[in-house]
Amino acid sequence: VKAAIFASGAGSNFQAIMEKDDLLCDIELLVCDKHDAAVIDRAEQFGVSVLVFDPKVFDSKADYEQILLERLRAARVTWVFLAGYMRLIGPILLNAYPNRIINIHPSLLPDFPGKDAIGQAYQAGVKTTGVTAHYVDDGIDTGPIIAQRKVSVFPDDTIERLTERIQQVEHTLYPHVIQQLLKYEE
Numbered sequence: 001v002k003a004a005i006f007a008s009g010a011g012s013n014f015q016a017i018m019e020k021d022d023l024l025c026d027i028e029l030l031v032c033d034k035h036d037a038a039v040i041d042r043a044e045q046f047g048v049s050v051l052v053f054d055p056k057v058f059d060s061k062a063d064y065e066q067i068l069l070e071r072l073r074a075a076r077v078t079w080v081f082l083a084g085y086m087r088l089i090g091p092i093l094l095n096a097y098p099n100r101i102i103n104i105h106p107s108l109l110p111d112f113p114g115k116d117a118i119g120q121a122y123q124a125g126v127k128t129t130g131v132t133a134h135y136v137d138d139g140i141d142t143g144p145i146i147a148q149r150k151v152s153v154f155p156d157d158t159i160e161r162l163t164e165r166i167q168q169v170e171h172t173l174y175p176h177v178i179q180q181l182l183k184y185e186e
């Protein structure tokens, strides 16, 4: 089974997926919408092909998703894992990969969707937050939930320490969820 990761940032989740033993799929391609994202260096270290594109040079999301879809099909990719990809997926990719696009989000959805979920939870003063793996639909972090893990917020926590603990949980949960999904694939 062949998969692609879409990421725009530091790539710590990309790294965790690559380092998982027995992931049950090969990561064939990194798709990245930022030419200077650190995740690109990580992909090169793992010998994963990289497709960098600039959404601004296209007239529409449909135009660039059509190009991405051609590349995904050429690489025989059947699953897409979003890992810090900060864009909504449009109808072209959603229709091409029904229930085959997964995301990881650093909160207990439906709480704190969207950007800076860890900061949102910290500001709100919740005692428990966490991590959610979910199927991607056309909303912002709204698709059906696959798995969640709780993370406690301690009274003397800093945002940095909370972020670090949440990311550690992501790095275990996301590769595990991918492996479990692929187990049930024929």
Ligand code: GRF
Pocket: 007, 008, 009, 010, 011, 012, 013, 014, 039, 083, 084, 085, 104, 105, 106, 167, 170
């Ligand atoms: C992660 O917290 C992920 O949940 C969110 O974006 C962040 C990406 O971090 N969607 P990294 O690039 O994987 O380090």
